Amino acid sequence: MNNIFERIPVASVDLSGNEEKYAVEAIKSTWISSTGKFLSQFENEFANLCQTKHAVAVCNGTVALHLALLGLDVRPGDEVLVPSLTYIATANAVRYVGAEPVFVDVDPETWCMDPKKIEAAITRRTKGIIPVHLLGHPADMDEINKIAAVHGLWVVEDAAEALDAKYKGKPVGSFSKMATFSFFGNKLLTCGEGGAVTLNDDSLATRIKTLRGQGMDPTRRYYFPITGYNFRLTNLAASILCGQMERKNEIVEKRKMIFSRYDNAFKNIKGIKLQPCAKWAELSPWMYACLIDENDFGCSRNAVMEYLNKFNIETRPMFISLHKLPPFREESLQRCESLPETEYLSESGVMLPTYTMLSETDQNRVIDTLLDLKKQMLHRKKIA
Numbered sequence: 001m002n003n004i005f006e007r008i009p010v011a012s013v014d015l016s017g018n019e020e021k022y023a024v025e026a027i028k029s030t031w032i033s034s035t036g037k038f039l040s041q042f043e044n045e046f047a048n049l050c051q052t053k054h055a056v057a058v059c060n061g062t063v064a065l066h067l068a069l070l071g072l073d074v075r076p077g078d079e080v081l082v083p084s085l086t087y088i089a090t091a092n093a094v095r096y097v098g099a100e101p102v103f104v105d106v107d108p109e110t111w112c113m114d115p116k117k118i119e120a121a122i123t124r125r126t127k128g129i130i131p132v133h134l135l136g137h138p139a140d141m142d143e144i145n146k147i148a149a150v151h152g153l154w155v156v157e158d159a160a161e162a163l164d165a166k167y168k169g170k171p172v173g174s175f176s177k178m179a180t181f182s183f184f185g186n187k188l189l190t191c192g193e194g195g196a197v198t199l200n201d202d203s204l205a206t207r208i209k210t211l212r213g214q215g216m217d218p219t220r221r222y223y224f225p226i227t228g229y230n231f232r233l234t235n236l237a238a239s240i241l242c243g244q245m246e247r248k249n250e251i252v253e254k255r256k257m258i259f260s261r262y263d264n265a266f267k268n269i270k271g272i273k274l275q276p277c278a279k280w281a282e283l284s285p286w287m288y289a290c291l292i293d294e295n296d297f298g299c300s301r302n303a304v305m306e307y308l309n310k311f312n313i314e315t316r317p318m319f320i321s322l323h324k325l326p327p328f329r330e331e332s333l334q335r336c337e338s339l340p341e342t343e344y345l346s347e348s349g350v351m352l353p354t355y356t357m358l359s360e361t362d363q364n365r366v367i368d369t370l371l372d373l374k375k376q377m378l379h380r381k382k383i384a
Contacts, residue, residue, distance in 0.1 A: 061182025271297025
């Protein structure tokens with residue numbers, strides 16, 4: 001093997017449908033800001049996809065979380081339970097409203113927030129729970145909702161990575177007070193940046209929309225009864241999402257094929273652990289992830305990533321445990337938080353190239369390069 005191949009990115013955008021056509025239409029219409037036909041079309045289609053009454057489009061997924069917390073009137077001094085194994089936006093949004101994220105360990109069978117660990121983290125200041133559907137796998141929403149109901153807590157799903165994932169046959173985004181989604185460039189559907197809040201409560205939807213649009217009264221123009229925010233999505237961005245929505249099934253199926261080829265290649269390789277999938281879950285094929293067990297594989301996750309990079313194959317590590325990052329470390333230590341599963345997954349997880357336009361030839365190159373490294377480790381062990 002050599003390193004003369006073109007680089008295989010870990011993610012890439014597929015805009016091969018009507019995305020350009022609709023973007024040009026939006027430009028020619030001059031409706032490129034926060035109103036226009038593509039915005040309403042996308043919100044209606046996305047609500048139908050998530051089986052909710054409302055979908056409120058916003059400028060990115062982090063804003064969607066922030067907006068949900070504002071809508072629920074989360075305030076300084078409040079606590080919100082979040083997993084530590086997630087992208088930092090989940091915890092950042094809690095801090096934006098002055099509240100404090102309290103970290104809960106994950107279940108090794110789902111890699112999502114472990115319901116069995118939730119009650120120990122609840123205090124008199126706890127107001128809600130944000131379970132994350134990590135890497136496209138739904139959290140155990142029935143158990144989480146039961147605990148929340150007993151303690152009078154709200155639940156908001158962070159579904160940024162899980163568009164089209166199913167929990168007991170039903171799409172994520174409809175199992176809680178609200179859910180939030182991201183349409184960043186590496187997501188299943190994208191417009192570069194973008195996000196959405198899904199919900200069923202009519203009055204809360206009105207509040208969310210009002211907060212999104214600078215706090216302006218929806219029935220009285222330029223009258224602002226509350227302090228709001230400019231969290232709106234543009235009609236131009238929505239036009240791209242409408243093109244993506246038309247191809248959602250095609251995109252999902254192509255990515256499922258990629259997941260299946262990786263699974264078949266790695267399922268019997270000692271030291272590579274596949275992402276689990278609970279019997280009640282249907283995974284969203286967002287980003288393929290597996291674990292590298294250093295003892296069984298022969299080298300660390302980081303060494304695997306470095307080796308693949310030598311052959312122009314980009315990878316991503318699993319998220320760094322949030323409770324170990326500088327913005328949250330001291331508070332976590334003060335709470336004496338113990339999150340062993342989170343730390344193990346964080347240190348051993350790796351994400352491999354996953355995108356619609358990934359050719360079978362390039363995917364085989366990823367697979368062969370990783371398996372070649374495994375052979376080297378076995379040979380090294382034999383001669384040691």
